[in-house]
Amino acid sequence: xxxxxxxxxxxxxxxxxxxxxxxxxxxxxxxxxxxxxxxxxxxxxxxxxxxxxxxxxxxxxxxxxxxxxxxxxxxxxxxxxxxxxxxxxxxxxxxxxxx
Numbered sequence: 001x002x003x004x005x006x007x008x009x010x011x012x013x014x015x016x017x018x019x020x021x022x023x024x025x026x027x028x029x030x031x032x033x034x035x036x037x038x039x040x041x042x043x044x045x046x047x048x049x050x051x052x053x054x055x056x057x058x059x060x061x062x063x064x065x066x067x068x069x070x071x072x073x074x075x076x077x078x079x080x081x082x083x084x085x086x087x088x089x090x091x092x093x094x095x096x097x098x099x
Contacts, residue, residue, distance in 0.1 A: 004067075006074035012067040019060040027052050 004013040030048070040048075075081055 005071055009070035009074055012070055016063045016067045019063050023056050023060055
């Protein structure tokens with residue numbers, strides 16, 4: 001796995017990556033096991049998504065929050081805040097690019 005922006009954030013990054021990858025594999029498992037998902041109603045798919053979000057929050061949410069805070073501190077410490085603000089203004093990702 002790659003390193004984080006700051007060496008002090010790298011252990012949190014690795015912990016989060018491992019948590020997310022495990023969670024995401026479980027999220028995709030029903031779709032892979034049952035390639036014919038047309039049999040599920042919209043309500044069943046919505047309920048499944050809600051349950052998986054709650055599972056993510058329980059298992060990975062606090063790790064993500066700690067990692068995000070660490071990276072945000074590293075951005076500030078390295079003086080990258082102005083560059084990020086400028087990039088966001090020049091290349092806003094609020095809408096998808098046209099086809």
